[in-house]
Amino acid sequence: MGYQATSVTSTPTTASALSVPYSALYLLLLLFYIPALFVPLMDNDSAHHANIALKMYLDGNYTHLIDQGKPYLDKPHLLFWTSALSYHIFGVNAFAYKFPSFLFTILGTYATYRLGWLLYNKEVGKLAGLILATAFAYVLSTNDVRMDAMLTGSATFAIWQLCAYIAHKKILHLVLAALGLAMGFATKGWVGAVVPAVAILLHLLYQRNWRMLFHGRWLLLILLFFVFISPVLNAYYVQFDLHPALEVRGKTNVSGARFILWDQNFERMQGESFSTRKRDVTFFLHTFLWAFLPWSLLGVYAMIARARIFIATRFHYQHALELITWGAPVFFIALFSLSKFKLPHYLNILFPLIALLLASHLHSTRNSPRQTKIYWYTQLFVLTGMALLGLILNLWVFPFQSMWVMLLAGLLLLVWLGTLFLNLEKSKRTIYWSVTGAVFFFFMHHTNFYPQLLNYQAGTTLAKLSTEKNITPDQVFIYQMDRSFSYDFNTAYLHETITLDRIKTLSQVNKNLWIVTDEEGLDRLQKSGIPFQQQFQAQDYHVSKVKWKFLHPDTRQEALSYMYLIQL
Structure with a gap:
């Protein structure tokens, strides 16, 4: 059955046929864990x-x-x-x-x-x-x-x-x-x-x-x-x-x-x-x-x-x-x-x-040629598929914006492909190939794909705009929409939800009143006759549930909605 017993003990073994420089591989993981933060x-x-x-x-x-x-x-x-x-x-x-x-x-x-x-x-x-x-x-x-x-x-x-x-x-x-x-x-x-x-x-x-x-x-x-x-x-x-x-x-x-x-x-x-x-x-x-x-x-x-x-x-x-x-x-x-x-x-x-x-x-099973061959070709298939997906997402869906990120991704790609030419038995090469391939995949996502994806989360975008314009958080209210958790968090303030009647009352006495709303809310505000001083919009998409229409650059605009930051 391809199983070779190993002793269950708390004592470290001597040299192993599967021994690899784990410290170097663990350090490589920081290349995607740190950017994710x-x-x-x-x-x-x-x-x-x-x-x-x-x-x-x-x-x-x-x-x-x-x-x-x-x-x-x-x-x-x-x-x-x-x-x-x-x-x-x-x-x-x-x-x-x-x-x-x-x-x-x-x-x-x-x-x-x-x-x-x-x-x-x-x-x-x-x-x-x-x-x-x-x-x-x-x-x-x-x-x-x-x-x-x-x-x-x-x-x-x-x-x-x-x-x-x-x-x-x-x-x-x-x-x-x-x-x-x-x-x-x-x-x-x-x-x-x-x-x-x-x-x-x-x-x-x-x-x-x-x-x-x-x-x-x-x-x-x-x-x-x-x-x-x-x-x-x-x-x-x-x-x-x-x-x-x-x-x-x-x-x-x-x-x-x-x-x-x-x-x-x-x-x-x-x-x-x-x-x-x-x-x-x-x-x-x-x-x-x-x-x-x-x-x-x-x-x-x-x-x-x-x-x-x-x-x-x-x-x-x-x-x-x-x-x-x-x-x-x-x-x-x-x-x-x-x-x-x-x-x-x-x-x-x-x-x-x-x-x-x-x-x-x-x-x-590290000394079984048949088993290690199966593992090697399995990981060759899986990691190649992951790499191709990663390249599609980071070259076509969201092309690299940073030259430094692209150069480092290219270097990691070379390191990953270089494991193909290492003079190692398949058990070791399988580990090298799998780990360096995962590092390449996750690095691209945490330094390019996710940062660009989050540009389509309107709450985050409007929060940056609010900060840039020094808008006092307690002057901003949420109207006619589900709460934008990202807007609240990125302004470090839990904004109050407001009704149309209260907007009318406050707008008469407060000349620095701001509203965050969606397309339906904007339509209602416009029909109410309340005058606007300024209006900003941001593209919005449910970024945790991406679909093909959004991923495809040619149809992405059709998948988007909008959120607005309005000064009354």
Whole structure:
């Protein structure tokens, strides 16, 4: 079956046939991770979450989650707390919002490396971290920042510390595991704690380690976990439980503590609060194929290969195997597939485990000519396809605007193609080719494609214009449109929504009144007879859901709408 056992040990191995200069490859990743921190925030979830943190920052109230003036009862506080703190340090800007999640990306990558070292060897750990750090959706989570980077980093850290406790029995590992579980919970609720818990349960069941499974110190872990999540529980209690008359989602007597400890889980599984409730049981399977690029086909291959081994051995414990990296992804992908919610970023929390599974599989088959040949041609096909797509997007859809960016992209292209001529066995060349190809692809996107794409997000454009013209934020109101989260964030002010009657009243006494509106709102203002002093417009498009009509330069104008900044 092409599997060669490797010893499961926490001790680093000696020289390996798969050894590569990982430090140089990891440094290359900074070429796309760092630029991503400065790309403007996208409307929808990213800018939306940033504005909830902005409300905290402006008011100094860190217990209440407020969204557009209303209580926010959905996700817990950690992302908002860390973002608000970052605003205090770096100011209100895209970098400040993204930086805490970037730190958790580093944590998740490092924890994956250490977990791989613990379960297999140092070489597997380094490769797993590299695979994870170049997976498409993992990279995307540091650009279009939501809860995913924090959730993945926290959960992976918790799994690493739990495995370290099982191996070494040190209390410090138990304390840190409780902290990791609590951070996952404080980011997105129980999923951040349940995924590591199930992973460790499968680990102990596969090892038949009954003594550790029923170890009394797990009670200490549970106690510490609740101690660490107490700030979140207290914040929910203060905002909701102490105010039973508060109306939330059309209801009163809402318990915030009950919601995060109980109700949220069933909302997610039943698909409540989501527009997508289709029972497409294959959704997460085909989502994985793009979300884990460029490693997805090899990841599927590794999952199948490991399944065959488990079936052949009837799941009897083998010292060279572990069940965490296969069992947990299979269990949760099946669970997610049977639920009504279909959100692709829920896969991210499983990526570190799948990266470890793939790394261990590549390491164990490194001396098999047949296997390494399959891997090489698979990655040759996948990365060539990604590169061609990247070139189309950055030469035809949005041609390079910066000579320096284009020259560096060209240099990275040469480095990537140069791996074809390295005198290396296919196992090493596959890694070089995959990583340098991913660096080339993501560099183009974070330095050229996304910055140009965001030029079509009118909220960001009009916010820059407002700053340039020194428009006082409290003189600007939103009229007749969904809120532009990016406009609020980039002006560091949460603007009030206004009615036409109030516009008429204020325009009579305020000669410096500004309105942000869309095409329909502009039409109504014009028909109302209210005179304008100045009018600016910006092209607008839903940049998080691009379609062919927009991407094609010849039809792009037909796909655009407009937003306006008007002085009355």
